[in-house]
Amino acid sequence: MSVSTFMGLETTLRGILAQQMALDVTGHNIANANTVGYSRQRAVLTPTDPYTVPGTSRPPQAGQLGTGVDVTAYERLRDSFIDIQLRAQTMRQGAAEASADGLGQVELAFNEPSDNGLNALLSRYWSAWQDVSNAPENLATRQSLAQAASSLASGFNQVASQLGTVLSQTGQNVTYTLDEVNSLGTRVAALNDAIAKSSVTGDRPNDLFDERDVLIDRLAELGNVSVTGTTLGQVDVTIGGAALVTGNASATLAESNLTSLTSGKLSGLITLRDTTIPGYQSRLDALAGALVTATNTQHAAGYDLSGTAGGAFFGGTTAATISVSAAIMANPALVAASGNGQPGNAANALTLAGIRDQALIGSATINTAYSQLVTQVGSDTQEAKRTLDTAKLLAGSLEDKRQSVSGVSLDEEMTNLLRFQRGYQASARALSAMDEMLDGLINRTGKVGL
Amino acid sequence: MRITQNMLSRGLLDDLQGVTERLSRTQQKLSSGKELTAPSDDPFAASRALMFRSDIAQNEQYGRNVDEAQAWQTITDASLSKVGDLVLRARDLLVQGANDSSGAAARSSIATEIDQLAEAMKSEGNAKYAGRFIFAGSATLTQPYQMGGVDTYSGNTELVKREIGPGVQVDLNIPGSSVIGDSSSGLLKVLRDIATDLRANNGANLQNVDIAALDSAHDALNAARAVVGARSNRLDTAASRLQEIQEASNKLLSDTEDADMAKTLIDYSTQQAVYQSALKSGANLIQPSLMDFLR
Numbered sequence: 203m204s205v206s207t208f209m210g211l212e213t214t215l216r217g218i219l220a221q222q223m224a225l226d227v228t229g230h231n232i233a234n235a236n237t238v239g240y241s242r243q244r245a246v247l248t249p250t251d252p253y254t255v256p257g258t259s260r261p262p263q264a265g266q267l268g269t270g271v272d273v274t275a276y277e278r279l280r281d282s283f284i285d286i287q288l289r290a291q292t293m294r295q296g297a298a299e300a301s302a303d304g305l306g307q308v309e310l311a312f313n314e315p316s317d318n319g320l321n322a323l324l325s326r327y328w329s330a331w332q333d334v335s336n337a338p339e340n341l342a343t344r345q346s347l348a349q350a351a352s353s354l355a356s357g358f359n360q361v362a363s364q365l366g367t368v369l370s371q372t373g374q375n376v377t378y379t380l381d382e383v384n385s386l387g388t389r390v391a392a393l394n395d396a397i398a399k400s401s402v403t404g405d406r407p408n409d410l411f412d413e414r415d416v417l418i419d420r421l422a423e424l425g426n427v428s429v430t431g432t433t434l435g436q437v438d439v440t441i442g443g444a445a446l447v448t449g450n451a452s453a454t455l456a457e458s459n460l461t462s463l464t465s466g467k468l469s470g471l472i473t474l475r476d477t478t479i480p481g482y483q484s485r486l487d488a489l490a491g492a493l494v495t496a497t498n499t500q501h502a503a504g505y506d507l508s509g510t511a512g513g514a515f516f517g518g519t520t521a522a523t524i525s526v527s528a529a530i531m532a533n534p535a536l537v538a539a540s541g542n543g544q545p546g547n548a549a550n551a552l553t554l555a556g557i558r559d560q561a562l563i564g565s566a567t568i569n570t571a572y573s574q575l576v577t578q579v580g581s582d583t584q585e586a587k588r589t590l591d592t593a594k595l596l597a598g599s600l601e602d603k604r605q606s607v608s609g610v611s612l613d614e615e616m617t618n619l620l621r622f623q624r625g626y627q628a629s630a631r632a633l634s635a636m637d638e639m640l641d642g643l644i645n646r647t648g649k650v651g652l
Numbered sequence: 653m654r655i656t657q658n659m660l661s662r663g664l665l666d667d668l669q670g671v672t673e674r675l676s677r678t679q680q681k682l683s684s685g686k687e688l689t690a691p692s693d694d695p696f697a698a699s700r701a702l703m704f705r706s707d708i709a710q711n712e713q714y715g716r717n718v719d720e721a722q723a724w725q726t727i728t729d730a731s732l733s734k735v736g737d738l739v740l741r742a743r744d745l746l747v748q749g750a751n752d753s754s755g756a757a758a759r760s761s762i763a764t765e766i767d768q769l770a771e772a773m774k775s776e777g778n779a780k781y782a783g784r785f786i787f788a789g790s791a792t793l794t795q796p797y798q799m800g801g802v803d804t805y806s807g808n809t810e811l812v813k814r815e816i817g818p819g820v821q822v823d824l825n826i827p828g829s830s831v832i833g834d835s836s837s838g839l840l841k842v843l844r845d846i847a848t849d850l851r852a853n854n855g856a857n858l859q860n861v862d863i864a865a866l867d868s869a870h871d872a873l874n875a876a877r878a879v880v881g882a883r884s885n886r887l888d889t890a891a892s893r894l895q896e897i898q899e900a901s902n903k904l905l906s907d908t909e910d911a912d913m914a915k916t917l918i919d920y921s922t923q924q925a926v927y928q929s930a931l932k933s934g935a936n937l938i939q940p941s942l943m944d945f946l947r
Contacts, residue, residue, distance in 0.1 A: 236658070309690050315701040315909065325709030332713045332815065336720040339784055339792050546784065546792030546812050552821070558710070559818060573702040580691025580698050587692060598666055602659050609656035616942040 205253065205267060207643070210636040216270030217629030220247055223273045225622040231610045232619075239416035241280045241608035243408055248274040278408040281607045285415065286429075288600040289422035293465035295593035296423040300470030301478070301586035304372055308482060309583050311364035314576045321576070323357040324558075324569055326350045331555035334539050335548035339507070344534035352526045355516065358490045362521035365483050372475040376457065379424055379468050383441060384454050386421050390414055390439055391452035398434040398450065411435070421446075425466035442468065478582065483521070485575050490521040492562040492571075497554060504538030504550025512538025512550070657941065664934040671927045678920045681911040688909045697908050704905040711898045714816055718891045721814045724824055725884045728786055731779040732877045735832065735839070738776070739870050742769050742843060746866060749850050750858035763850035770843040774799060777832040787828030796828045803844065805834035816890045822883060831876045839869045 224245040234240040252266040313319045330350035333343045393414040400407040418439060421427045425441040432438055432449065439447040442460030446453055453459075463469045494516040501515040513536065518524040530536050541549025563571040681687060691698035748754065749762040774797035777787045784792040788807030796807035809830065811823040833840045842865045849857040 305692075309692055312691070314691055315688060315698060315705060321702045321705060322709070325706045329709060329713040329716075332717055335815065336717055337782065337784075340782070540790075542790070542810070544790035544792075544808065544810060546788070546790035546825075547810060549813065552813065552815050555815070556819075569702075569706050573699045576691050576702060577695045577699040580693075580695035583690075583692035584695055598662070601662065605656050605659045605662070606654045609654075609658050611654065611656040613657075613942040616946060620946070 211633065213270035214629050214633040214636060216250060216272060218626060218633065220271045220273050221622045221625035221629060225619065225626065227276060228615050228618045228622060232612065232615050235610040235612060239412045239419070240610065241278045241408070241412050242610045244277045244279060245273045246275045246277050247271050276406060276408060278406065278411060279608050281604070284600060284604045284607065288597060288604055289419065289427065291593050291597040291600055292419060292422040293426050295590060295597050296467035297465045297470035298586050298590035298593050300467045301474055302583065302590050304368060304474040305579065305583040305586050307368045308365065308479065308579055311361055311368065312576055312579060320357050320361060320572060323354045324572065327354045328555050328558040331551050334537065335551040335555060338539040338548040338551060339545045341534055344537045347537060348526060348531050348534045352531065355524045355526055358521040358524045362483070362486060365479060365486070369475060369479045372471050372479065376468065376471045376475060379471065380455065380457060383421065383424050383446065386417050387439070387446040387452035390417050390447045391450050393417070394436040394447065395450035398436050401434040423467055425460065425468045426464045482575065482579060487520040488563055489568055489571055490524045491519050493568055494519060494524055496557050496560065496562055500550065500554050500557065501538050505540040505543040506538050507535040507545055509543035660937055664930070664938065667930050668934065671923060671930055675923045675927060678916060678923055681916050682920060685911055686909055687911040701905060701908045704901050704908065708898065708901045708905065711894050711901065715891065715894050717814050718816050718887050718894065721816065721822060721824055722884065722887045724781055724786065725880050725887065727779060727781040728826055729877065729880045729884070731776045732831065732873065732880065735773055735776050736873060736877065738769050738773050739839065739866070739873060742766060743866055746846055746858065746862060750855065750863065752855050756853045759850040759853055763847040766843055766847040766850065770840055771799060773832055773839060773843070774803070777828040786825060787832065789825065789827040803835040803840045805829045816887065822886060826876050826880065831873050839873065842866050842869045
């Protein structure tokens with residue numbers, strides 16, 4: 203018999219220690235049940251190396267006596283494939299959220315359908331010309347035309363200025379978002395460094411991995427990221443085609459570095475800033491410009507109340523600059539309503555009112571072009587909202603998948619708690635049994651007859 | 653699939669959020685009565701709503717144009733009817749004066765009355781509507797006839813137009829020169845000729861030429877009144893047609909923009925029931941865990 207008398211003590215001690223460590227992990231899991239990004243951990247219990255009875259030939263006893271258990275690793279339960287899928291949806295969601303937000307504001311700027319939007323102001327403006335045609339001699343109707351035209355002009359000014367505000371806010375948002383990307387990059391690089399330092403000693407810095415994954419998840423909201431694992435548990439991260447994190451170094455990216463930005467909040471914002479809103483602005487400007495040109499040309503062909511040929515009715519060329527001529531605002535007798543200089547003739551006022559039905563923008567009238575613009579804004583917004591809803595739904599179900607793998611289930615932890623508690627108690631009981639046995643051996647052996 | 657408490661609460665929160673969002677949307681529909689509050693609710697419907705709204709505004713304007721033109725016709729007809737009375741009176745006087753039994757003195761006093769009739773006619777020719785001379789052609793701010801003395805017509809013969817539909821224009825006025833005339837033609841000239849013949853005691857002219865001239869001028873006046881009547885009818889038709897279009901457009905706009913209350917109310921109570929059952933199931937689901945049963 204060449205196995206130590208005290209071997210059983212060691213074996214049960216290992217059991218006690220291992221169960222305790224497993225209990226500690228359970229406690230850690232429960233403590234972090236609601237921590238964002240936390241992946242549940244598990245103590246990997248492995249039997250320790252068995253004891254082989256030394257001998258030159260086949261040992262006379264049964265071989266390989268077990269020596270107990272040890273915790274060989276703290277495993278982090280995570281499926282990196284779900285991470286990739288989830289981040290792809292997060293990117294879409296980020297882009298759609300940015301567009302939906304911005305477009306929602308654009309929609310508010312247009313304020314349609316309402317009694318105060320440009321559509322209503324246009325209607326009032328055309329009607330005012332008709333009113334002038336009903337009483338071209340009357341200064342009051344001319345005054346109210348000047349007022350209606352002025353309301354229309356300031357309506358255009360207002361929409362243009364609100365679009366400008368949305369545009370500049372979007373631009374600022376791009377800057378802030380880029381700052382956030384860079385700051386996230388710095389933090390990922392710092393975590394990479396810490397992870398490498400732990401990994402090099404053979405540790406598994408599970409909680410640092412979780413922290414880093416939360417940061418990368420956030421990065422995915424901002425832009426299209428790709429993550430490549432390298433040595434010592436580090437990852438390299440690129441965003442929009444530009445390297446953001448390489449090992450423990452991070453780059454400070456400018457907008458020009460992001461050469462292939464395809465999704466994420468940044469991409470949504472930049473599209474909004476460079477394409478969508480300028481598109482609306484130029485269409486609105488085309489509307490205002492066409493109105494100014496057509497009105498002024500026709501106005502010059504008519505005669506005012508004193509029989510003088512008409513001057514310019516509108517000033518400005520764009521939605522932001524359109525205004526009613528100051529001379530006409532001051533003296534509405536200058537409205538060239540007459541077609542031949544006679545005060546009762548309103549032929550020019552009727553022709554000017556008829557601009558309503560002229561195809562001035564392609565084959566569309568001003569009203570049609572405006573309603574097309576509003577419809578475009580509406581369907582762009584609707585599309586962005588739908589994409590957002592879909593991305594949210596998919597991201598939600600992928601989040602569930604991730605939780606299914608990595609999330610802490612309290613029921614499960616409670617069960618584990620009981621399991622390891624019982625394991626600990628049983629090991630302790632085994633130790634007591636050994637102790638009693640040794641007590642008999644040490645304290646009572648050789649006392650026969652005493 | 654392994655389900656964790658966090659998944660349950662996330663799912664519950666998501667669903668509650670969704671139901672609340674729909675509830676608030678439905679509530680907004682109920683309180684505003686509008687199906688359509690932003691173009692993105694339904695871009696196609698929004699463009700239709702914009703179109704109907706501008707159509708309605710335009711039709712309202714055409715309605716106002718028609719009313720305005722109709723008022724003008726009423727005033728014109730009233731004046732022409734008075735001119736017609738004056739012509740009848742003149743014809744009575746002419747028949748009386750043409751009778752050879754009337755002496756020179758009687759004819760001369762009739763001539764004075766005829767001149768009075770001519771002045772009264774000019775006064776009708778100066779009729780105004782809302783500050784405008786209705787018989788002055790397009791020179792509506794110029795008084796067409798000067799009272800006393802010369803029978804010059806200071807207006808012009810231009811027909812002023814009003815728009816009563818898209819591209820549909822009607823003539824508005826009757827130039828005074830074509831009915832009342834001036835020193836060289838029309839009723840005024842006929843009346844002045846009659847007065848001259850009466851004073852010259854020219855029975856032959858009075859019996860033949862003057863009666864024929866007065867009758868033909870009277871015919872011209874009646875023709876003008878018929879024109880006014882026809883325009884008035886046309887305006888009436890236009891007004892009732894505009895009214896019909898307006899009603900149809902209003903209905904279409906309402907169909908497009910306004911919420912279907914019955915449907916919305918049913919949606920509302922359905923969503924409320926869903927909301928309540930989500931809350932109830934959530935309360936039951938989230939609360940217990942194994943902890944409640946372990947001692």
